[in-house]
Amino acid sequence: MTSRNRQLFEQSQKVIPGGVNSPVRAFKSVGGNPVFFQRGQGAHVWDVDGKSYIDYVGSWGPLILGHAHPEVIKTVQKTSENGLTFGAPTEAELEIAELICKLIPSIEQVRLVSSGTEAGMSAIRLARGFTGRNKIIKFEGCYHGHDDSLLVKAGSGALTFGNPSSAGVPQETAGHTIVLDYNDVNGVEATFKQYGSEIAAVIVEPVAGNMNLIAPKTDFLKTLRTLCTHHGSVLIFDEVMTGFRVGLDCAQGLYQVQPDLTTLGKVIGGGMPMAAFGGRRDIMQCLAPVGAVYQAGTLSGNPVAVAAGLTTLRLIQETGFYDNLANTTRQLTEGLTASAKKHGVNFCAQSIGGMFGLYFSKNIPASFSEVMGCDKDAFNRFFHAMLDRGIYFAPSAFEAGFVSSTHGSTEINTTLAAAENIFATL
Numbered sequence: 001m002t003s004r005n006r007q008l009f010e011q012s013q014k015v016i017p018g019g020v021n022s023p024v025r026a027f028k029s030v031g032g033n034p035v036f037f038q039r040g041q042g043a044h045v046w047d048v049d050g051k052s053y054i055d056y057v058g059s060w061g062p063l064i065l066g067h068a069h070p071e072v073i074k075t076v077q078k079t080s081e082n083g084l085t086f087g088a089p090t091e092a093e094l095e096i097a098e099l100i101c102k103l104i105p106s107i108e109q110v111r112l113v114s115s116g117t118e119a120g121m122s123a124i125r126l127a128r129g130f131t132g133r134n135k136i137i138k139f140e141g142c143y144h145g146h147d148d149s150l151l152v153k154a155g156s157g158a159l160t161f162g163n164p165s166s167a168g169v170p171q172e173t174a175g176h177t178i179v180l181d182y183n184d185v186n187g188v189e190a191t192f193k194q195y196g197s198e199i200a201a202v203i204v205e206p207v208a209g210n211m212n213l214i215a216p217k218t219d220f221l222k223t224l225r226t227l228c229t230h231h232g233s234v235l236i237f238d239e240v241m242t243g244f245r246v247g248l249d250c251a252q253g254l255y256q257v258q259p260d261l262t263t264l265g266k267v268i269g270g271g272m273p274m275a276a277f278g279g280r281r282d283i284m285q286c287l288a289p290v291g292a293v294y295q296a297g298t299l300s301g302n303p304v305a306v307a308a309g310l311t312t313l314r315l316i317q318e319t320g321f322y323d324n325l326a327n328t329t330r331q332l333t334e335g336l337t338a339s340a341k342k343h344g345v346n347f348c349a350q351s352i353g354g355m356f357g358l359y360f361s362k363n364i365p366a367s368f369s370e371v372m373g374c375d376k377d378a379f380n381r382f383f384h385a386m387l388d389r390g391i392y393f394a395p396s397a398f399e400a401g402f403v404s405s406t407h408g409s410t411e412i413n414t415t416l417a418a419a420e421n422i423f424a425t426l
């Protein structure tokens with residue numbers, strides 16, 4: 001850790017809890033101090049000591065076009081000259097709403113918010129208002145933002161109601177949330193059998209990206225769809241991470257399952273604070289000012305954020321964009337896998353579109369408990385050795401990684417060469 005980094009982190013801890021404005025930024029899981037960044041360009045970032053890194057975090061997903069994409073920056077500059085916010089409708093909001101509805105057919109109406117947390121919280125409230133029910137189902141290891149209802153972990157034993165996973169969340173709130181295992185079709189079926197008529201919503205990451213990367217089993221999402229339809233519950237796909245990340249038609253297009261509501265964030269803001277939730281018209285019509293479910297935001301649909309989002313959504317529609325992105329990401333995961341195998345390291349990797357998972361384990365995990373079985377110490381050694389060599393992976397064994405359209409063969413080969421050296425000594 002270099003000197004300016006260390007000094008800033010020490011000072012920050014005095015005035016910011018833990019020195020960071022979001023816990024994942026701290027290096028608690030891997031040990032050591034977080035890196036303070038100063039500048040980014042394309043696939044590269046520079047820290048406050050001038051050291052450069054190839055970035056596989058991309059601000060945790062939004063930067064699908066890389067850092068400081070010239071067209072995104074230009075639109076942000078141009079739009080800001082006309083004022084930063086009005087608290088009144090603008091034409092660009094209509095434009096992005098129409099575009100989102102066009103790109104994601106399950107979305108008939110959409111509302112813009114400023115963070116994925118807001119999108120998830122609002123979708124849950126809306127589902128409860130629409131159904132007149134309280135209970136929701138979520139899956140262990142999925143993250144949907146830090147709303148009280150969603151900061152819940154499994155209780156002891158199957159079919160029990162959840163416990164708060166954070167201090168400050170009332171047991172009564174958590175008690176409405178049922179936490180099941182990801183990919184466990186039987187668990188979902190049993191729960192619906194017992195509580196079906198009381199369940200307002202099922203919320204799921206259609207590809208889980210907040211417990212490393214866990215792919216959905218073929219019948220998992222389809223079963224959720226069938227059960228929700230049968231019991232009149234609202235199926236919510238949290239595509240804050242996967243939306244425009246796994247492909248232009250998002251995870252729902254990739255797996256051919258239509259949710260009732262979708263939450264979006266990250267990529268759709270192009271690096272600015274913007275998120276959204278949308279879906280079936282009859283459900284969305286329950287929102288204020290039309291309906292009785294209240295939801296609001298002073299900076300919702302912020303013109304500068306919308307402009308960055310519109311430019312991003314325009315650029316990702318270019319022919320071949322997602323093929324290239326998926327190829328680059330696959331080059332990375334296949335290269336790492338081959339290199340680890342050569343050196344006898346227990347390691348595997350997979351990618352879906354522009355996101356990937358690295359696992360220090362023999363087999364690719366399919367659930368929270370399997371992912372917890374990965375060798376965290378091996379990951380931490382790998383992480384720090386790569387960081388030293390100027391490769392920035394997410395500072396946790398339990399996060400997905402991201403590739404941007406500005407990552408190319410040069411970046412991948414540099415990364416693979418560094419990893420080869422490290423695998424040889426792990």
Ligand SMILES: *Cc1c(COP(=O)(O)O)cnc(C)c1O
Nearest residue numbers: 115116117143144145238240241
């Ligand atoms: C990042 C994320 C969120 C939360 O979004 P914020 O903008 O950080 O509030 C919600 N759901 C998923 C799947 C995410 O990856």
